[in-house]
Amino acid sequence: MSRLTESYLSIKDGSILNAVPDTMTKSFFGFAYPQNLFYPIYTILPEVFIRLIVVNGWNAYIIFTILCNFLVLTSMYVFTNLMIKNKLRAYIASVLYGLSQFTLGLYFYYHTISGFVDLIFIPMVFYGIYQIALKNKQRWWILTFGMTLVILTDLPDSIPILLMVIITFGLSMTKFKFKEILTRFAYLCLSGLTCLLLSGFFIFPMLNALKATDINVASPKLYDTAPMLSSILLNTDKGNFYSIGIVGTFALVCIIMSFKKMNLVFRYLTIEVIFFILLWSNQFPWQMFQNELRFIQFTGRFAYIVVFLIALIAATVFSSKTLKYLAPILTIVGISSSLALNFSSIDVNSQNMIKISSQNYNKASMSCETLDYIPKKAYVVKPILESHSVIQANKNLAIVQDQRSTSYNTVNYEIKSKNNINNLVLPNVYYPGMHVYVNNREVKIKQNQHQLMVVPVNSKSAKISVEYQKTKLQIISGCISLFTLIGMIIYLVFSKRKS
Numbered sequence: 001m002s003r004l005t006e007s008y009l010s011i012k013d014g015s016i017l018n019a020v021p022d023t024m025t026k027s028f029f030g031f032a033y034p035q036n037l038f039y040p041i042y043t044i045l046p047e048v049f050i051r052l053i054v055v056n057g058w059n060a061y062i063i064f065t066i067l068c069n070f071l072v073l074t075s076m077y078v079f080t081n082l083m084i085k086n087k088l089r090a091y092i093a094s095v096l097y098g099l100s101q102f103t104l105g106l107y108f109y110y111h112t113i114s115g116f117v118d119l120i121f122i123p124m125v126f127y128g129i130y131q132i133a134l135k136n137k138q139r140w141w142i143l144t145f146g147m148t149l150v151i152l153t154d155l156p157d158s159i160p161i162l163l164m165v166i167i168t169f170g171l172s173m174t175k176f177k178f179k180e181i182l183t184r185f186a187y188l189c190l191s192g193l194t195c196l197l198l199s200g201f202f203i204f205p206m207l208n209a210l211k212a213t214d215i216n217v218a219s220p221k222l223y224d225t226a227p228m229l230s231s232i233l234l235n236t237d238k239g240n241f242y243s244i245g246i247v248g249t250f251a252l253v254c255i256i257m258s259f260k261k262m263n264l265v266f267r268y269l270t271i272e273v274i275f276f277i278l279l280w281s282n283q284f285p286w287q288m289f290q291n292e293l294r295f296i297q298f299t300g301r302f303a304y305i306v307v308f309l310i311a312l313i314a315a316t317v318f319s320s321k322t323l324k325y326l327a328p329i330l331t332i333v334g335i336s337s338s339l340a341l342n343f344s345s346i347d348v349n350s351q352n353m354i355k356i357s358s359q360n361y362n363k364a365s366m367s368c369e370t371l372d373y374i375p376k377k378a379y380v381v382k383p384i385l386e387s388h389s390v391i392q393a394n395k396n397l398a399i400v401q402d403q404r405s406t407s408y409n410t411v412n413y414e415i416k417s418k419n420n421i422n423n424l425v426l427p428n429v430y431y432p433g434m435h436v437y438v439n440n441r442e443v444k445i446k447q448n449q450h451q452l453m454v455v456p457v458n459s460k461s462a463k464i465s466v467e468y469q470k471t472k473l474q475i476i477s478g479c480i481s482l483f484t485l486i487g488m489i490i491y492l493v494f495s496k497r498k499s
Contacts, residue, residue, distance in 0.1 A: 001061070001111065001113065001365040001368070002024070002027040002028060002035075002365060002366055002368035003024070003027070003035055003036060003039070003041050004041070004044065004045075004047050004048055004051075004113070004365070005026075005027060005057065005365045005366050006021055006024050006025075006026050006027045006366075007019050007020065007021065007041065007045065007048045008048045008051050008052065008057070009026055010408050011048065011052065012052070013407070013408070014407075014408050018408045019045055019048065020036055020041060020042070020045070021036060021408055021409055022034055022036055022037055022409055022433065022468045022470075023035075023036075023037075023409050023468045024036075025406035025407065025408070025409065025410065025411055026366065026406060027366045027368060028368060028369075028370075028371065029369070029371075029385060029386045029388075030388065030406055030411070031385045031386070031388060031411065031427060031428050031429070032409070032410075032411050032428050032434070032466055032468060033371065033373075033374070033429075034209070034373070034431050034433075034468065035373070037205060037206060037209055037373075037431070037433075038206055038209065038210070038215075038372075038373045039154075039155070039373075040151070040152045040153060040154070040155060040202050042152045042153075042202075043114075043117050043149055043152050043153040044113050044114055044117055044153065046064065046067070047060060047061065047064040047113065048060075050063050050064055050067075057365060064113070065107055065116070068107075068113075068116045068117060068119075068120065069098060069107065069116070071120045072097065072098045072103065072116065072119045072120050073094045073095070073097075073098035073099075074094075075119075075120050075121070075123045075124060076090075076093055076094040076097040076098060076123045076308075076311065077090045077091060077093070077094035078090075078123075079123035079124060079126070079127040080093040080094065080123065080312060080315065082127060083127060083130060083312075084315070084316060089315040089316060090315065092314070092315040092318070093311045093312050093314070093315035094311075096247070096248070096251060096310065096311035096314055096315065097119075097123075097307060097308060097311035097312075098119075100244065100245060100247070100248055100307050100311070101243055101244065101245030101246075101247070101248065102242060102243060102244060102245070102248075102303050102307045103116065103119060103307065105242065105243075106119070114153050114154040114157070115154065115157070115304075117153045117154075118150055118153050118154055118157050118161075118304060119304065119308075121146050121149045121150050121153065122146075122150070122161060122304060122305075122308050123308065124142065124145070124146035124149070125143060125146035125147055125150060125161055125164075125165065126164070126168065126308065126312070127142060127146075128140070128141075128142035128143025128144070128145075128146050128147075128191070129143050129164075129165045129168045129169055129188075130168070130171075131143070132169065132172075132184055132187050132188050132191065133168060133169050133170075133171040133172040133184060134171055134172065134175060134265070137183070137184050137187045138187075138495070140187045140188070140190055140191040141191070141194070141488060141491070141492065143165065143188075143191045143195075144191045144194045144195045144198065144488070145198075147161070147162070147165070147191075147192075147195045148195050148198045148199050151195070151199045151202070151203070152199055152202060155203075155206075156295065156296060156297055156301060157301055157304065159295070159296055159301070160276075160279075160296070160301045160302045160304065160305055161304065161305065163305075164272075164276070164305045165188075167272055167275070168269075168272065169184075169185070169188055170268070171265060171268055172184050172185075174264045174265060174268060194484065194488065197480055197481060197484040198481055198484050198485060198488070199481070200477045200480055200481050200484075201474070201477045201478040201480070201481040201482075203477075204473055204477040205432075205471060205473050205474045205477060208432060208471075208473050209431055209432055212431070212432050213375045213429070213430070213431055213432075213451065214375050214376060214377070214451075215373050215374070215375055215376070221286075221287075221290055222286040222289070222290055222293060222294065222296065222298070222299055223282060223286040223287050223290070225297075225298035225299050225300065226280070226281055226282035226284065226286055226299040227242065227243075227280070227281060227282065227299075227300075228281065228282055229277070229281050229283060231243060232244060232277060232280055232281055232303075232306075233248075233249045233252070234246065234249060242300040242303050244303075244306060244307060244310060248307065248310055251310050251311070251314035252273075252310055252314075254314060254317050254318070255270055255273075255310065255313050255314055255317055256270070258317040261317075262316075262317070266313055266316060269309055269312070269313055270313060272309060273305075273306060273309035273310055273313065276302050276305045276306045276309065277302075277306055279299065279302045280299050280300065280302040280303055280306060281299070284299075286299065374429055375429060375451045377449065377450050377451050378429050378450050378451050378452070380450060381393075381450045381452060384427045384452075385427055385428070385429065387427070388404055388411075388427050389401065389427055390413055390415055390424070390425075390426065390427060392427070393425040393426065393427045393452060394424060394425050397417060397419075397421060397424075398417055398418060398419065399415050399416070399417050399421070399424075400415065400416050400417065401413065401414070401415050402414040402415065402416060409467060409468040409469075410465055410466065410467045410468075411428065411465070411466045412463070412464065412465050412466075413426070413463075413464040413465075413466075414461075414462075414463050414464075415461065415462055415464065416460060416461035416462075417460055417461070418460070419460065420458065420459065420460055421457040421458070421459060421460065421462070422456065422457065422458060423446075423454055423455070423456055423457070424454070424455055424456075424457045424462075424464075425448055425452050425453070425454050426452060426453045426454070426455065426464070426466060427452065428452065428453050428466050429451055429452060429453070430445060430447050430451055430452070430453045431468075432471050432473075433468050433469055433470065433471045433474070434453065434466065434467070434468055435466075435467045435468075435469055436453060436455045436464065436465070436466055436467075437464070437465040437467065438455060438456070438457055438459075438462050438463075438464050439459065439462055439463055440463070443455045443456055444456070453466070
């Protein structure tokens with residue numbers, strides 16, 4: 001929400017070209033923290049454009065949430081129907097997926113915007129790998145676009161989804177011989193490479209920034225974040241919505257009871273969903289993989305796959321006669337659940353979360369204090385960063401800080417002193433792409449032991465501007481992604497004409 005509000009203000013104060021600021025100069029304490037360099041914002045930008053129309057931030061959020069809910073239901077229905085060729089069963093899958101306890105928790109409790117946008121693209125990703133593994137491998141591009149959209153929504157969430165893709169490809173072994181499996185694997189690799197090129201404009205600069213600034217994203221131990229199976233299945237922990245809930249558990253029981261009647265494909269998927277439930281829970285030995293897999297941050301990310309697969313498989317296990325009665329019952333239960341949830345009764349503060357409402361939206365949406373992507377050495381000077389104080393950063397100098405202002409990707413300071421200032425430490429962390437101008441003249445940036453920027457002033461007073469400018473890597477990778485997208489469009493046009 002903080003990033004979206006920053007984008008909204010950047011467009012409002014400038015132009016539509018400012019929709020994706022690289023650095024946060026109004027939110028995240030406003031010290032030019034490059035949140036969008038490490039965490040993509042592209043697929044959730046429609047919320048900003050809605051806000052430009054309706055102005056009120058809370059109303060824009062509600063409209064965007066409703067739109068996402070509709071798209072989640074629609075995406076699940078469309079792609080399930082394409083796979084199983086049954087509209088009623090696709091409808092059941094859509095309701096189980098779009099109105100699950102986990103999904104509603106993302107909407108109304110956690111306010112995880114990128115999370116419920118991910119839910120829109122997961123059916124597309126699965127349909128893409130389904131085509132490569134079992135059907136028309138020439139449709140490899142569906143997986144490419146699906147995974148690209150997931151990466152550009154929430155990169156950490158893409159890790160469990162990528163694992164789902166790799167495991168689901170194993171379905172090819174249930175139908176084809178070794179030579180054909182290799183051919184289909186080649187198409188999977190082609191899809192992955194194209195996905196990397198399409199999303200490279202974000203991934204490559206991010207990796208470069210992580211390497212250059214020695215960032216170690218703080219994350220709890222995975223085992224400590226893993227819930228018990230009882231919590232996943234029956235939601236035994238108060239205030240925990242990372243659960244499949246009673247309806248999801250009922251669907252899972254029906255799936256297991258129907259295992260012997262399933263065809264080989266759905267048996268495979270049933271084993272897969274059980275595996276992902278184990279990954280989600282503390283039954284998996286996460287202690288053994290803490291260092292290697294800490295980038296996942298918490299095991300709840302596997303919930304996306306569990307909820308999706310349960311909805312997909314469950315829609316196929318009921319008889320046609322049962323479905324006629326089940327469809328209206330699930331619809332009523334799902335809608336009633338979304339209407340009956342009274343989140344004001346939940347102790348939000350105990351979960352270290354901010355309660356969002358129409359009255360405090362503007363303040364709450366700018367109050368994010370999570371700084372995962374500052375260098376390890378800079379943690380000790382966080383108070384200086386948060387206070388924007390040039391004086392605190394230069395305690396050995398007699399400085400007066402007259403003014404501080406911000407604009408798109410820029411932080412400005414005005415300082416003066418009775419004595420000549422040689423080198424000045426700025427309350428800003430250095431990242432690739434940062435430039436500093438002293439009295440309208442660009443100066444060379446050095447770093448102190450905490451990776452704060454140090455610049456020469458050689459004057460008793462100075463107007464200093466800290467600006468973020470696109471790096472060469474960002475420009476080159478952006479061109480590569482653009483040319484890849486154009487190439488994909490040309491390929492699809494000619495493929496359609498040929499077919």
